[in-house]
Amino acid sequence: MSDLLERLRGRGWRMTAQRRVVAEVLDGEHVHMTADEVHARAVTKLPEISRATVYNTLGELVTLGEVIEVTTDRRAKRYDPNAHRPHHHLVCARCGAIRDVHPTGNPLADLPDAERFGFTVSDVEVTYRGLCPDCAGI
Amino acid sequence: MSDLLERLRGRGWRMTAQRRVVAEVLDGEHVHMTADEVHARAVTKLPEISRATVYNTLGELVTLGEVIEVTTDRRAKRYDPNAHRPHHHLVCARCGAIRDVHPTGNPLADLPDAERFGFTVSDVEVTYRGLCPDCAGI
DNA sequence: TCCTACGTTGGACTTTGTCTAAGTCAAATG
DNA sequence: CATTTGACTTAGACAAAGTCCAACGTAGGA
Known part of the structure; x- marks a missing residue:
């Protein structure tokens, strides 16, 4: 995951503070976070980041195949950054x-x-x- | 599914018009309905049935193992009456x-x-x- | 440095489902 | 058959998770 930012830049992503922070949060060992948990951690690094941006960014990462969306029940979706190792x-x-x-x-x-x-x-x-x-x- | 009502009665279910209607709806060939779809069909047979009762009844059927709850995404759960044949x-x-x-x-x-x-x-x-x-x- | 399209924001809105308090009724009992 | 009682039902308020939108901000190219 450490070169995630490079890969994203290579794919034409405009690099913003918000996106960087979301990527950093996912980069930790905290796997399977909900969008709200990602937002909560992101806020500690960038207080003004909005929920909508976190949702947008997670959705983009899923579309790009960098993160897997896991829906196990009707509770919140979870996001799994371990996308490159099938499991x-x-x-x-x-x-x-x-x-x-x-x-x-x-x-x-x-x-x-x-x-x-x-x-x-x-x-x-x-x-x-x-x-x-x-x-x-x- | 045709003897569902018998099985439920045998399990101590109080048989009400509402429960009968929900069971009848599930008994059709319309598999994988959402709770709202079940409600919509139930209403045509028993106009005053409430959403809460449909939710309650579906939940009970799931607990009893008569119906399987399928969560494939964040959209509505779906209910699969084909519970006795593993799939x-x-x-x-x-x-x-x-x-x-x-x-x-x-x-x-x-x-x-x-x-x-x-x-x-x-x-x-x-x-x-x-x-x-x-x-x-x- | 300036422009502009892409990104962000906050808040309203939607969808699904749960909860509650009051009323109703199936069925056990006499 | 009438009574009784607690299980069932109801409408509507509420909640959680996510989406949408119009106004604003800014990354990065010219």
Whole structure:
């Protein structure tokens, strides 16, 4: 992620303080943040940044394929900067905690043509659900 | 789904006109409806039924395992009455159309213990994404 | 340095869903 | 069959997450 800013500049991004700050926030080890969490952290570095800009920037990063949007439930979407290493997710059904996981197998290959209904299938998302150690203990 | 009402009665459900209507709506071949779509259809059979009751009833059916809740994005949840035949979903990234699919393989078996982080994993959801024939043509 | 198109802002608005207090009714009971 | 009671339903207020918009600001090219 460290050369993210270079890649973005290369793609014709106008570099603004706001975009830099959002990219910096995502660059930390805090993976799977909601837009609001990203905004909260961004504000500590650039107090006047608006929610709308955070949403815009995250949306652009998703479009560019630099960040993955993870929708595990009706709570807020989460943003995963680990876009360049394919992976799936394990989600706690109670508290919403998320972990990246790397199952074996290739689910894309497991979907026969007869089951594609003419769709152009481009992606699979596998979401494992269960209880995290903390929530299982309750 | 035809004996759904019997099963519900057997589980101690108080049978009301509203619940009967919601069950009837789900019983049609219209799979993957949103709560609002269910409500719209229910209203044609029982004009005074309220949104809250539809939400309540759908929630109860999900808890009872009679209906599966499908969250593919931040749009409305969808309700899948096909709960007794395990399957996964293929979603159009543009228009949101959903199809049930039956991939080969067993994703649960594909998640090594080392990748479970102490979670009690109970379920997997596989979501294939792509463009449906209509949207691919645009 | 100046221009201008691209980016940002705040606030209103939308969509989905949840909550609540008051009223209604299914069905157990006598 | 009448009574009773707590489970169900209702309308509408509320909440969370995200989108939209018109006015303003500024990065970066000329």
